[in-house]
Amino acid sequence: MSALTVLASGGDQFEAPGVELFDYPPLFSGGPAWLTKPVFFAVFGALVTCAIAWSAFAKPKLVPRGMQNIGEMGYVFVRDQIGRPFLGKDTEQWMPVLLSLFLLIWVWNIFAVIPIIQFPIASHIAFPAVLAVAVYFLKVYLGIKHQGPAKYFTNLIPKGLPKPIYVLLVPIEYLSTFVLAPFTHAVRLFANMFAGHIILAFFSLVGFWFLFEKPTAAGFGVGIIGVIMTCVMTAFEMFIQFLQAFLFTMLAAMYIQSGLHAEDH
């Protein structure tokens, strides 16, 4: 779809898609400005996540059937691969947050390769930012609650180092924990989805342009390569989508753990 808008505006020259891929007008003319495709599918993704989880976990049986099997695979994966390595015996208590994050992000990411939708929700920074900020507040809240308002901030600093080191260490430590950590948490997911979307759009546009829009003998090979690369990159993107959902949730677990217990320096 976005490729078509680019083509419509473009002339005879091939133009690689850029940032404009991510600009959307209102869904229908005359509609409210905020009701765009990303907004619509963000909510849709949340509902899909709920629907999938509902079909799997609404009436769980001791002997699982159908969707419950798949849902349990997801649950056990999040519990064993994300929760337990960081949270240990606290895992069960935090599974609601971790499972919600993982499923929502994954569904949002998968939208990048679903026909018609073809848009990774997290490529708009607002969505990963909301999630990262939520985890950030949770982390600080848990730190103050479990370690004490003063102790939480002193626990972050390693003890027993030569005094001059602290001049450097304290600002760096605070900067990394309270500014860079949430920022990179959000941006890592955003940037991956953003770049992935551009890559897919680029290769599919190459294929479309050289095989259909302006087919030439010289361009034929390029078009074929574009199509092949689109397929290859789609597969790769599906892997990245999963990986980023996993990573985001894993970092969330790590941050929650850092709030619950002081690190051993």
Added chain:
Amino acid sequence: MFAAASVLAAEENNPLVPHTYELVVGIFSFLVVVLVVGKILTPRIQKTLEERTDAIEGGLKRAEQVQEEARQTLEQYKAQQKDAQLEAAKLRKKAEEQGAAIIAEMREQAQAEARRIVEAAKAQIEADRQQALQSLRAEIGAMSVELAGRVVGESLEDTARQSRVVDRFLEELEERARTQEQITS
């Protein structure tokens, strides 16, 4: 982060600047998911998984119990069998002993009976002998008297005659004894 971004926001649609409405929609979406997936559904699957663990552990424990019971029953049966074998062996031994005792007793009884019979026979013989002796004694007396009478009656003429008389008497005596023997036997 946002300060730096707002400078760039002069350009339209900087990808690093979030739209306010998307922030709102993002919060809403996340809240919906946390509520439905986190609050409602996750506890259900957690409960089910826990119950399953319990069920499996309970099943294993029950199986172990049943096995233990079976083992005990088997041991009981084995013990009972052993007891029964011992009992049978004891009975057999007892029976053998009893049999031997019975045989020995019978033999003794038979021997006693035999002795009794022999003694009775001996006593009978002795009695017969006594009787025979008595009657013989009486006969010998009578015969002696008879012989003496004859010897005297023949008036003892010569020695040859005398010896003839004696021989005849003895022959007669023998004859009589033979006939008597024939009668008694």
